[in-house]
Amino acid sequence: MGAHWLRNSTCEWIPVAQGQGLRLTGVFKRVDRELGSLPRSVSLRVRYGTPFTALYGIQGVIGGARGLAFTVTPENGVIALRNDPTPKLDGAQLYKLGEQQCSVFLQPGTRR
Numbered sequence: 001m002g003a004h005w006l007r008n009s010t011c012e013w014i015p016v017a018q019g020q021g022l023r024l025t026g027v028f029k030r031v032d033r034e035l036g037s038l039p040r041s042v043s044l045r046v047r048y049g050t051p052f053t054a055l056y057g058i059q060g061v062i063g064g065a066r067g068l069a070f071t072v073t074p075e076n077g078v079i080a081l082r083n084d085p086t087p088k089l090d091g092a093q094l095y096k097l098g099e100q101q102c103s104v105f106l107q108p109g110t111r112r
Contacts, residue, residue: 005042006095022048041073043081045089 009026024046047067049059061067069081069089 003093003095041071043069043071043086043089045069045086045092 005026009024011022011024014021014023045067046069047061047063049061053059066086069084069086071079071081073079
């Protein structure tokens with residue numbers, strides 16, 4: 001499911017005046033033999049390490065070792081899971097975004 005979403009996603013840098021960060025957006029499209037119907041909810045975990053901490057070799061991420069977890073539904077929008085148990089997310093495939101394999105899916109646009 002993660003690879004399917006990544007192939008259909010985009011990302012953009014959020015300006016400082018709007019809170020600064022990285023906005024990930026994407027839609028789920030039906031894929032025969034892979035995704036026969038659209039999901040009723042989507043859960044994801046984001047582990048984001050800042051460039052500042054990376055300069056100092058600190059491996060910590062925002063949200064602690066487990067990162068930040070969210071569920072998105074059409075009825076309720078984005079729901080932060082905070083300390084709720086997330087057994088399915090704990091066992092999900094990880095996709096690292098950066099200078100490695102999955103970075104081709106999410107490339108922030110830049111304005112010149």
